[in-house]
Amino acid sequence: MKQNLLLGISAMSGLAALTGCGPQAQKEQTVDLKRPNVIFIYSDDLGIGDLSCYGATKISTPNIDSLANQGLLFTNAYATSATSTPSRYGMLTGTYPWRKENTGIAPGNSELIIDTTCVTLADMFHEAGYRTAAVGKWHLGLGPVGGTNFNGLIKPNTQSIGFDYEFIIPATVDRVPCVFVENGRVAGLDPSDPITVSYDHKVGDWPTGKENPELVKLKPSQGHNNTIINGIPRIGWMTGGKSALWNDEEIADVITAKAKNFICESADTTFFLYMGTQDIHVPRIPHPRFAGKSGLGTRGDVILQLDWTIGEIMHTLDSLGIADNTLFIFTSDNGPVIDDGYQDQAREMLNGHTPMGIYRGGKYSLYEAGTRIPFIVRWPARITNPGKQEGLFSQIDVFASMAEILGVPLQDGVAFDSHARAKELLGEDQADREYVVEQNLDNTLAIIKDGWKYFEPSDKRKYETWTKTELGHSPKPQLYNLKEDPSEKNDVADKYPEKVKELAALLKEVVGN
Numbered sequence: 001m002k003q004n005l006l007l008g009i010s011a012m013s014g015l016a017a018l019t020g021c022g023p024q025a026q027k028e029q030t031v032d033l034k035r036p037n038v039i040f041i042y043s044d045d046l047g048i049g050d051l052s053c054y055g056a057t058k059i060s061t062p063n064i065d066s067l068a069n070q071g072l073l074f075t076n077a078y079a080t081s082a083t084s085t086p087s088r089y090g091m092l093t094g095t096y097p098w099r100k101e102n103t104g105i106a107p108g109n110s111e112l113i114i115d116t117t118c119v120t121l122a123d124m125f126h127e128a129g130y131r132t133a134a135v136g137k138w139h140l141g142l143g144p145v146g147g148t149n150f151n152g153l154i155k156p157n158t159q160s161i162g163f164d165y166e167f168i169i170p171a172t173v174d175r176v177p178c179v180f181v182e183n184g185r186v187a188g189l190d191p192s193d194p195i196t197v198s199y200d201h202k203v204g205d206w207p208t209g210k211e212n213p214e215l216v217k218l219k220p221s222q223g224h225n226n227t228i229i230n231g232i233p234r235i236g237w238m239t240g241g242k243s244a245l246w247n248d249e250e251i252a253d254v255i256t257a258k259a260k261n262f263i264c265e266s267a268d269t270t271f272f273l274y275m276g277t278q279d280i281h282v283p284r285i286p287h288p289r290f291a292g293k294s295g296l297g298t299r300g301d302v303i304l305q306l307d308w309t310i311g312e313i314m315h316t317l318d319s320l321g322i323a324d325n326t327l328f329i330f331t332s333d334n335g336p337v338i339d340d341g342y343q344d345q346a347r348e349m350l351n352g353h354t355p356m357g358i359y360r361g362g363k364y365s366l367y368e369a370g371t372r373i374p375f376i377v378r379w380p381a382r383i384t385n386p387g388k389q390e391g392l393f394s395q396i397d398v399f400a401s402m403a404e405i406l407g408v409p410l411q412d413g414v415a416f417d418s419h420a421r422a423k424e425l426l427g428e429d430q431a432d433r434e435y436v437v438e439q440n441l442d443n444t445l446a447i448i449k450d451g452w453k454y455f456e457p458s459d460k461r462k463y464e465t466w467t468k469t470e471l472g473h474s475p476k477p478q479l480y481n482l483k484e485d486p487s488e489k490n491d492v493a494d495k496y497p498e499k500v501k502e503l504a505a506l507l508k509e510v511v512g513n
């Protein structure tokens with residue numbers, strides 16, 4: 001029998017907050033446990049040690065904490081990869097990015113790297129009758145092979161892979177073009193001032209960080225010395241599109257407003273919002289209302305800004321009376337980094353704050369801090385027993401678990417690597433995933449099973465010098481006992497050769513599949 005629990009729950013009383021949708025009336029809230037609204041928010045480069053709900057004491061994130069207090073705080077959850085593009089690819093396709101070429105950090109003029117024939121998480125929702133949107137950081141390319149033309153209708157775009165609405169930052173905030181794309185068109189573009197973008201040579205005559213370092217307001221520490229936009233030297237060169245350039249201080253406000261609009265406009269139907277915040281990626285440029293407020297420099301200030309964004313989304317749901325039946329996932333695409341290429345004093349201003357928590361490595365790394373990320377799930381109608389989820393969990397399973405919740409069968413090959421683990425996602429079972437695979441910047445893999453972690457051997461560089469990150473490479477296989485040694489201090493490969501063999505074989509099997 002089709003389980004369809006329609007519980008009439010009267011809308012919460014209370015006035016629409018200023019942060020809500022304005023004068024719109026709250027609707028009578030219906031809870032259908034097979035059709036929650038779904039919000040998935042990827043923060044960027046946020047560490048498991050960056051939030052007070054995960055134990056940070058030098059910074060306070062009250063909105064994210066309250067999301068966690070009303071839901072589940074995952075302590076053993078992983079992104080597939082230690083950088084943005086592959087993690088997002090893995091989550092949205094349910095397929096490991098290392099199975100496909102060209103899924104590394106994408107330039108701002110990359111083609112769309114998800115094949116339009118691939119059934120994505122957004123397609124799944126779309127076909128189930130959801131209204132779907134992608135808002136904020138995208139970083140999976142746009143347009144055809146050969147690169148994006150930003151001057152006409154950009155196709156394929158996110159609307160070619162299941163999203164009804166898009167308002168996106170094409171790549172990252174440190175990469176050109178510094179413009180938003182709305183439904184396939186650069187927002188606010190004046191056709192008489194077309195955009196040119198290149199990642200291999202200078203285009204146009206706008207100053208660059210390399211040639212005019214005296215013009216920058218934020219100096220690079222590594223790279224980031226091409227076209228200067230708003231006083232910030234970026235990766236890549238661009239010219240044109242002046243009327244469309246974003247203001248860095250306002251990005252959080254702009255994308256939060258777009259996300260809220262989408263929610264308000266969709267409140268009468270069922271929706272899936274996929275949102276990527278630019279926070280807390282470099283350049284870390286807080287709005288003046290957050291600047292200087294954390295006492296930890298701009299890296300801390302943009303954590304406050306991120307927390308504000310999450311609060312705005314939560315208030316919007318409350319104001320519409322739809323929070324109860326909205327499954328809200330908040331997480332990060334990869335682990336934290338301190339100096340990621342700009343002289344923003346992040347290290348000097350840490351003041352005892354520990355973004356990596358107790359974990360080794362960081363963004364880019366195969367050690368735990370590379371991919372072990374904050375992961376919070378709230379769905380008041382179904383998760384009635386808030387607390388911690390300590391089971392091993394991977395973002396790769398979001399896809400099949402969502403399909404399981406909706407009761408949508410997935411055809412063979414769709415979300416190939418994604419396991420249906422709705423019970424674990426919703427905290428009804430604390431079971432570990434059978435294994436979790438991690439990927440670092442250089443495509444080296446590790447696998448975790450039963451508390452043991454095996455690193456495949458690699459002759460690649462040990463250290464990423466710009467960011468001071470240990471990448472986790474060693475010509476010999478490494479083995480750590482994460483249960484006893486979560487900080488990966490003692491490589492015990494020599495002591496447990498059988499374990500090494502067993503996990504090497506398992507990794508080989510997963511990769512070979």
Ligand code: NG6
Pocket residue numbers: 044045083084085105139172174222223224235281282334340341466
């Ligand atoms: C690196 C950039 C870094 C960041 C990263 C992508 C340099 C020196 N470093 O190449 O600043 O942009 O790419 O980050 O250019 S991610 O979170 O989007 O994967």
Ligand code: CA
Pocket residue numbers: 044045083084281333334
């Ligand atoms: Ca990232």
